[in-house]
Amino acid sequence: MLKNFWYACEFSQALTNRSKQIVLWQQTIVLYRDSTGQVVALKDRCPHRGAALSLGKVEGDCLRCPYHGWKFQSDGTCNEIPANPPGVAIHPQAGVQSYPVEEKYGFIWLFWGDLPPDECPPIPSLPEFPDSSYRAVTVELEFQAHYSRLLENLFDPVHATFVHVNTFGGGDSNKQQFLTQGKLILRDWGASSIAIIQQAPLKAIYWQDIGKKKNSKVKLDSSFYLPNLVYQKIDFKSGLLFCIALVPIDDRTTKVKLMCFRNFLTHSWFDRWFRKLNLQILQEDKPVVESQRPYAVPNDINAELHVAGDALAIAYRQLLQKCLKME
Numbered sequence: 001m002l003k004n005f006w007y008a009c010e011f012s013q014a015l016t017n018r019s020k021q022i023v024l025w026q027q028t029i030v031l032y033r034d035s036t037g038q039v040v041a042l043k044d045r046c047p048h049r050g051a052a053l054s055l056g057k058v059e060g061d062c063l064r065c066p067y068h069g070w071k072f073q074s075d076g077t078c079n080e081i082p083a084n085p086p087g088v089a090i091h092p093q094a095g096v097q098s099y100p101v102e103e104k105y106g107f108i109w110l111f112w113g114d115l116p117p118d119e120c121p122p123i124p125s126l127p128e129f130p131d132s133s134y135r136a137v138t139v140e141l142e143f144q145a146h147y148s149r150l151l152e153n154l155f156d157p158v159h160a161t162f163v164h165v166n167t168f169g170g171g172d173s174n175k176q177q178f179l180t181q182g183k184l185i186l187r188d189w190g191a192s193s194i195a196i197i198q199q200a201p202l203k204a205i206y207w208q209d210i211g212k213k214k215n216s217k218v219k220l221d222s223s224f225y226l227p228n229l230v231y232q233k234i235d236f237k238s239g240l241l242f243c244i245a246l247v248p249i250d251d252r253t254t255k256v257k258l259m260c261f262r263n264f265l266t267h268s269w270f271d272r273w274f275r276k277l278n279l280q281i282l283q284e285d286k287p288v289v290e291s292q293r294p295y296a297v298p299n300d301i302n303a304e305l306h307v308a309g310d311a312l313a314i315a316y317r318q319l320l321q322k323c324l325k326m327e
Contacts, residue, residue, distance in 0.1 A: 004113030008245035021054035
C-alpha cells in the first residue's frame with residue numbers, strides 16, 4: 001500500500017447529488033455532490049450504530065443517515081440528531097471522518113494518508129489530456145488481482161500478440177514481434193516510454209484504415225503516475241488515448257476504471273461498440289493477470305527476470321521501492 005498519495009477512485013460522471021459508496025484499501029467511503037456541485041468524501045459508517053451513510057439522502061450540503069436520521073456536514077461534523085430533546089448539545093465525537101477530495105481529468109481523486117496533502121505528491125499533471133474534440137466512453141471491470149500487476153499489464157507493449165488474439169492483437173501469436181524501445185523519461189512520481197512495435201498484427205478494423213492494408217508498425221506512448229494511474233496513446237492517422245485508474249479494493253482485488261478517448265467515429269452510434277471492445281480486451285487480460293504469483297509486484301527487483309520490453313516496468317518497480325522506503 002502506498003500512503004500519502006492522491007488516488008483516482010471514481011469517474012466524475014458517476015457522481016451526482018445522490019450518495020455513492022466506493023471501497024479503497026478495505027475502507028468504505030461515501031461520495032456525494034453538495035448544493036454547489038463540489039464533491040464530498042466521508043467515511044461510510046455512522047458513529048451511532050454503524051449504518052452505511054451511502055444508503056442515506058443528500059440534503060443540501062449535508063448527508064442524513066438512513067437509520068436514525070443523524071445529519072452530517074461536508075466536513076463530517078454532525079449537526080442534527082433527531083432523537084435529542086431540544087437544547088441538548090451534540091457530542092463532539094458524533095462526527096465522521098472526512099477525506100480531502102478533488103475532481104480532475106474525468107476522475108474523482110481521494111487523498112489517502114496521514115500527512116497534509118500539500119506535503120505529498122500532487123495529482124499528476126496531464127498536459128496532453130484530450131479536449132472536447134475527442135469522444136469518450138468509460139468501462140470498468142473488477143479483477144481478483146493486486147493493482148500493481150494490473151498497472152504493469154496495461155503499459156506492457158509485448159503481450160498483445162499472445163493475450164489479445166481476438167481483439168487488437170489479431171493474427172498469429174507464433175509470429176515474431178520486434179520491439180524498439182524509445183527513450184525512458186523518468187519523473188518524480190512516474191515515468192514514460194515510447195515503444196515501436198514492428199510487424200504488429202493489428203487488425204485493420206481496430207480503429208483505423210478499415211478495409212485498407214494493415215499497419216506494420218504501431219507507436220505506443222505509455223506513462224504511469226503513482227500511485228494508480230496509466231495514460232497511454234496509440235499513434236496512427238487517427239488518435240486513441242486511454243486514461244486508466246487501478247482502484248485497490250484490497251490486496252487481492254482491484255477495480256479497473258478505464259476512459260477511452262477517440263477523435264474518429266465520433267458519433268454516439270459507435271459508443272456501444274467501443275465499450276464492448278474495451279471490455280472484451282480487459283476480459284482477455286483477466287485470467288492471465290489473476291493467475292500471477294505472487295499477487296503483488298515483488299519488492300525485490302531481481303525476483304523476476306526482465307527483457308527489452310520491460311523498461312517501464314523496471315522504472316515502476318524502482319520508484320515503488322523508493323516510495324516504500326520513505327514511509
